[in-house]
Amino acid sequence: MPVGYLLTVTLVSWGVTCALTRWRRPGPVCAIPALLVNELPFIVGYVLVASTVLALIEGDLDSVAGAVGAGVALLALAGLGVIVGRATRAHAALHLDGRPHRPWVRILAAPFVQGAGNLVRVPDRSYGDGPSPTAQAARSRRTLDVYHRRDRPSGVPVLLHLHGGGFHSGDKRREARPLIRYLTATCGIVCVSANYRLQPQATLAEQVADAHAAIAWVREHAAEYGGNPEALFIAGSSAGAYLAIRAVGERTDAIAGLIGRYGYYGDLTLRDGPPLLVIHGQNDLVVPASHARAFAERSRAASRAPVRYAELPGAHHDFDLFESIRSAAVNQAVAAFIADSTRTSPSPPG
Structure with a gap:
């Protein structure tokens, strides 16, 4: 019996099934x-095709179990096709004009690659009431990384990002990497990604205070x-969205x-705040899309500034971890939102 092949097919098929559905009950297992x-x-498809070809070469598909495995593999490949098709709809869901711009080389072959030739990262700057940037401060939670383009254009917008992690975990280098790379290297925008103290060592109020200090x-x-500090935008992923909204809601001065x-928004409502863009996954298994939709509706009713809401077909939580069709569309939507809100165009690629 081709145990290795059947195990691969089972794992991939389970992942495809979870991606196509909204099963919240299994939790992280799904x-x-x-x-x-x-x-x-595409990476998952490569693994599945390579395993099937290897099984064919070794004669594993001649058995009944192998043939059944091959049939299931074909169904999983069809499911991957559906998943890709849904991802391509993100461009329209975000109301982007023109044709999609997708980094196909990265999407198909190097979705984990972080580097960009014209991007500079200045790591572990200390913020708040802490020591100067020393090795000890770099290991603390009150640090941030600054990203700027190598040619360092002047007077460009600034984006501060707060990571997610359910208030108990997370790191400034885990999420929004494709977004930061795109905004910095392509648009010339200065990006800052900040850590903050985590629960239970810190309270929620202290985490909000860290957001204020980072700002x-x-x-x-x-x-x-x-x-340009007058063109400051703040982005948050998951729990970081809550901290960003709450911090800005308490002090809305000079936020673009x-x-x-x-995002997780709880019972928050952004009242008379700056322009707001809310992007959520239709199939989010951690924070249901209905919660984000309700937050956007409450804020739209309470704010004079524009409130935009986009729900991505088939998207789950953490859709910004890798270079993908979906993250490419989100990157462009955020860049367009920044350009619209500052009424200037991003710097051209260098």
Whole structure:
């Protein structure tokens, strides 16, 4: 019996099934495979095809079990086709004009690659009431990374990103990597990704205070990297979206715009805040899309600024971890939102 082949087919088929559905009850057992298959369908397809070809060469498909496995593999490949088709609909769901711009080389072959030749990362700057940037401060939670284009254009917008992790985990280098790379290397925007203290060592109020402190640091230091502190945008992923919305809701001065991505918003309402862009996955297994939709509707009713909501077909939580068809569309939507909100065009590619 081709045990190895059947195990591969079973794992891939489970991931495809989870990606195509909204099974919340299994928790991470479904959510994690759903994320990986949903955003990396080509890589998963390569594994499935290679396993099937190897099984064919070794004669494993001559057995009944092998033939059944091959049949299931074909169904899984068909499911991957559906997943890719749904991802291509993100461009329309985000109301983007023109043809999609997708980095196919990265999407097909290198979705994990982080580097960009014209991008510079300045790591572990200390913010808030802490010591100067020393090795000890770099290991603390009150640090942030600054990203700027190598040619360092001046007077460009600035984006501060707060990571997710359910308030208890997460890191400034885990999420939004494709977004930061795109905004910095392609558009010339200065991006800052911040850590903050985590629960249970810190309270929610202290985490919000960290968000305020990170905002203050960016205001003070953005110009050093070519950024315009008067064109400051704040983005949050998952729990980071809650911290961003709450922090800006408490002090809305000089914030050009807010972006929430697969965010948790609780009972928050953004009242008379800056322009708001909310992007959520239709199949999010962690925060149901209905919760994000309700937050956007409450904020639209309470704010004079524009509130935009986009629901991505078939998308799950954490859709910004890898270079994918979906993340490419989200990157362009955020860049367009920043350009519209500042009424200027991003710097051209260098």
